[in-house]
Amino acid sequence: MYWEQKSTEIIKGEVLTALAHNRNYRSSAVLGLPASYLDPEVFPPDAAFLEDAPFAKVFMENPNHIGCHTLVGGESAFGGTHALERDLIRICAEEMMDAPAAGYDGYVASGGTEANIQAMWIFRNMFMEQYGIGSQHIGILYSSDSHYSFYKAGNLLQIKTFEIEVAEESRQMSVDVYAAAIRKAQAAGVRCLIGVFNMGTTMFGSVDDISSLLPVLKASGMPYKVHVDGAFGGFVYPFSNKEHALTFNNPEVSSMTIDAHKMLQAPYGTGIFMARKGLMEFTHTVEASYVLGGDSTLSGSRSGANLVAAWMILNTHGSEGWRTKIAGLLALTDELCGILDQMGIAYYRNPEMNLVTMRANQIPAALAEKYLLVPDSHGENAHWYKIVVMDHVKPAILRSFIEDLQAACAPMA
Numbered sequence: 001m002y003w004e005q006k007s008t009e010i011i012k013g014e015v016l017t018a019l020a021h022n023r024n025y026r027s028s029a030v031l032g033l034p035a036s037y038l039d040p041e042v043f044p045p046d047a048a049f050l051e052d053a054p055f056a057k058v059f060m061e062n063p064n065h066i067g068c069h070t071l072v073g074g075e076s077a078f079g080g081t082h083a084l085e086r087d088l089i090r091i092c093a094e095e096m097m098d099a100p101a102a103g104y105d106g107y108v109a110s111g112g113t114e115a116n117i118q119a120m121w122i123f124r125n126m127f128m129e130q131y132g133i134g135s136q137h138i139g140i141l142y143s144s145d146s147h148y149s150f151y152k153a154g155n156l157l158q159i160k161t162f163e164i165e166v167a168e169e170s171r172q173m174s175v176d177v178y179a180a181a182i183r184k185a186q187a188a189g190v191r192c193l194i195g196v197f198n199m200g201t202t203m204f205g206s207v208d209d210i211s212s213l214l215p216v217l218k219a220s221g222m223p224y225k226v227h228v229d230g231a232f233g234g235f236v237y238p239f240s241n242k243e244h245a246l247t248f249n250n251p252e253v254s255s256m257t258i259d260a261h262k263m264l265q266a267p268y269g270t271g272i273f274m275a276r277k278g279l280m281e282f283t284h285t286v287e288a289s290y291v292l293g294g295d296s297t298l299s300g301s302r303s304g305a306n307l308v309a310a311w312m313i314l315n316t317h318g319s320e321g322w323r324t325k326i327a328g329l330l331a332l333t334d335e336l337c338g339i340l341d342q343m344g345i346a347y348y349r350n351p352e353m354n355l356v357t358m359r360a361n362q363i364p365a366a367l368a369e370k371y372l373l374v375p376d377s378h379g380e381n382a383h384w385y386k387i388v389v390m391d392h393v394k395p396a397i398l399r400s401f402i403e404d405l406q407a408a409c410a411p412m413a
Contacts, residue, residue, distance in 0.1 A: 015058065019061055058308045068105055068297055105279070106275065110271060111269060114273070114299055117153045120159060138193075147231065150196060160185065165177060197228050199233040200231075204384075226255075231258060240330060257272070332354075360382040363385050387401075
């Protein structure tokens, strides 16, 4: 897991060089593309700050990244920034998630929801083509703590969904409950399965125990594929736990979602989808004949600016800088948990994640509102409130929260 830390000047130079390899709407003859640079009445192209703001410059130039550029080259008009996207996917797939060199495809999606649906779409089409079955014979298995995008995927793709309850304290699916869900799927006519495993759930930061559950999936005797949803934990967990089995180093893992607009602090609309070579072809849309190289993505046209932001962030830190940053956030999370332990506040936390989820009945509603703690359910049905320790969560803010919590709990002591 290594990529180089680059200076601001080198990063700026590489981005501007990539732009120079794109076709410029202002200076070259472009007649057929149904897009342009951003409206100059609103976004003046001669703003002085642009020369020192490579992301903003890419945003203004408005390159279209339609298609999957690890699979095919795509429109030559934007070949420069397409190359940056390939490098971003390389860092995420090879360096972070242990994929074999050039053994994957991927693209920058609009977020984890799209990336998760992209995976389900690929596997649905693959199963239908390979086994001659209808979508009603395909099932998705996922924990009750999983992201709601899997409900969306089932609804959109007409795939059966099977939510599996987790243990209240460990937030884990047990072997017995997992096996029962598979039997339920078989009884419902399912003949192929998609197993979803979480690398940091949205509400709890919990990590599914893939090693104990994969044998159960295999024992079903049904064809299956495995997708890892690391939308939240993808930029944390690989840096805090080097021994986990949720990477492409595990031959069972076929696809993965990570979100750059969460922990990486890229602009919203920067999700990352990755899959092993040979899978993206199952969503190739032959009708996209006007697109050079075709299109295999769910979103189609998408901005090149977001991926440049993610690429710049990763290269600014380098792998060692990013590991140091994550270690600092985890240390602050440890400190918070130590104080909660002293106070007797019940919570769940994976020790290698930066998310703490507290029992709602011990947190006054006024405090939850003051500090914008996120509940598992809005209204009067909240059972948990979460704190996500990120860059904006400074020690002083946590101290203020703890002091307010101590004051609120004192009369109850």
